[in-house]
Amino acid sequence: MNLIAKLAPTERPKKTFNHADREQGKYNFADPTEVSVQFRFWLRPDAPKELSRSFLLPPDKDTVSDGTALEMAMELKAIYDGYFFTTNKPKIAALVAYLEEMEIQDQRDLEKYNLQLAYFTAAEQLEKARKITLNTLNAFKLEMPFLDVVRIHLTEYPEDDKAELDIIGLADQVREGVSFINVDIATLGFHDDELVLNERGNLVLKKAGEQ
Structure with a gap:
C-alpha cells in the first residue's frame, strides 16, 4: 500500500467546522414569485440552538463574497447594519460573535479537512x-x-x-x-x-x- 492510500480516509471527509453557503430561490410563502438569496450557516452540533442559521437578501443587495462562515457573516452584518430597521440585526450580530469565538478552532479544522480531502481525492x-x-x-x-x-x-x-x-x-x-x-x-x-x-x-x- 502506498503512502497516499495509508494516509487517505476510507470515506470522503465531512465538514465538521462552521461553514456557510448561499442559494438563490423563492423562499417567500406570502409571495411565491419573489426571488431571494438565502445564506445558510452550517454550525457545529454543539453551537447554541438559539443562533439563527438562515438569512435572506434581495439579489440586488447581495454583495457578500464567498469565504469562511465568519467572513460571510461579517459582510452580511455590514449590509443589515445599513438598514433603518430589520429584525436580522441582533440575529446576525449574535452569529458573528459566536463565529469570532470559534475562528481559531474553525481554521484548524478547515486545514485538517482540506488535507484529508486532498489525500482522499488523490487516492x-x-x-x-x-x-x-x-x-x-x-x-x-x-x-x-x-x-x-x-x-x-x-x-x-x-x-x-x-x-x-x-x-x-x-x-x-x-x-x-x-x-x-x-x-x-x-x-x-x-x-x-x-x-x-x-x-x-x-x-x-x-x-x-x-x-
Missing part, C-alpha cells in the same frame, strides 16, 4: 488510474503482439494530480507518459506509430499518417 484518482491500467492490458496483447511487455509501472505524482504509465519492452525502451487523469483521449508514442486510448478505454494502434 481515488490513483485507484481509477489503476483500474484503467488493468483494463488496457488485453488491448496491448491484441493490438501489439510484437511488443513484449515485461513491466507496467504506475508512477504517482500526487502533487500534480497525475498518474503516468511507463511501459518497458525487451527490444526497445519506451518512456512516454500516458496521463489517465482528466484526459479523455491519451496517446503513447511508439516509434512512428501511436497507441491511442479510445473512448472505451482500450488502447489501439494507429499507424503514422492515419487520421
Whole structure:
C-alpha cells in the first residue's frame, strides 16, 4: 500500500467546522414569485440552538463574497447594519460573535479537512488510474503482439494530480507518459506509430499518417 492510500480516509471527509453557503430561490410563502438569496450557516452540533442559521437578501443587495462562515457573516452584518430597521440585526450580530469565538478552532479544522480531502481525492484518482491500467492490458496483447511487455509501472505524482504509465519492452525502451487523469483521449508514442486510448478505454494502434 502506498503512502497516499495509508494516509487517505476510507470515506470522503465531512465538514465538521462552521461553514456557510448561499442559494438563490423563492423562499417567500406570502409571495411565491419573489426571488431571494438565502445564506445558510452550517454550525457545529454543539453551537447554541438559539443562533439563527438562515438569512435572506434581495439579489440586488447581495454583495457578500464567498469565504469562511465568519467572513460571510461579517459582510452580511455590514449590509443589515445599513438598514433603518430589520429584525436580522441582533440575529446576525449574535452569529458573528459566536463565529469570532470559534475562528481559531474553525481554521484548524478547515486545514485538517482540506488535507484529508486532498489525500482522499488523490487516492481515488490513483485507484481509477489503476483500474484503467488493468483494463488496457488485453488491448496491448491484441493490438501489439510484437511488443513484449515485461513491466507496467504506475508512477504517482500526487502533487500534480497525475498518474503516468511507463511501459518497458525487451527490444526497445519506451518512456512516454500516458496521463489517465482528466484526459479523455491519451496517446503513447511508439516509434512512428501511436497507441491511442479510445473512448472505451482500450488502447489501439494507429499507424503514422492515419487520421
